Amino acid sequence: MNQSYTPTNEAEFPLWLQEDMRSNHAGETGAIFIYRGILSVTRNQQIRTFAREHLKTEEKHLDLISERLSEDHRSLFLPLWKVAGFMTGAIPSMFGSNAVYATIDEVETFVGEHYREQIDRLKEKVVFPDLRSILEECREDEISHRDEARDAKSKKSSLFLRAWCWLVRVGSKLAVKLARWG
Ligand SMILES: [Fe+2]
Ligand SMILES: [Fe+2]
Numbered sequence: 001m002n003q004s005y006t007p008t009n010e011a012e013f014p015l016w017l018q019e020d021m022r023s024n025h026a027g028e029t030g031a032i033f034i035y036r037g038i039l040s041v042t043r044n045q046q047i048r049t050f051a052r053e054h055l056k057t058e059e060k061h062l063d064l065i066s067e068r069l070s071e072d073h074r075s076l077f078l079p080l081w082k083v084a085g086f087m088t089g090a091i092p093s094m095f096g097s098n099a100v101y102a103t104i105d106e107v108e109t110f111v112g113e114h115y116r117e118q119i120d121r122l123k124e125k126v127v128f129p130d131l132r133s134i135l136e137e138c139r140e141d142e143i144s145h146r147d148e149a150r151d152a153k154s155k156k157s158s159l160f161l162r163a164w165c166w167l168v169r170v171g172s173k174l175a176v177k178l179a180r181w182g
Pocket of ligand 2: 054058108111141142145
């Protein structure tokens, strides 16, 4: 995984964009750990293939974001995002494939919306088109991850699973807030 930083126009980033990018870097780090968490628990071959393929894409996303955000501007809470991500993948893996697919559907739906807002803002302000196309590329992948999980999960879900997904969504929202801050 290449996490090196190549100087770009980051020096010109307004504060809001720096915050967006810090939350993206934190989120992609968390995403990698979600899939690592899944792989550390599950023996289900279908889930392992699903997680391995998604993991590769998330590593590519983290590289794309890392290249545009110097270490000084990354989240102070990266160890927390790693642990939280790992748990978000490992916990549902103990309950079977449907719980994993439902969790990924929830996470990727959230991430898709998160990128959508940022893409719209960049479009509206007509700035940093290069960055916008990177976010669009990431968003397309997140949407395909979401759809893949959505198609694979069962249509009915237990109260427990719905509560877990609610927790994942609330946790993701809080994580973005905290990562934007520092
Ligand atoms: Fe991603
Ligand atoms: Fe993803």
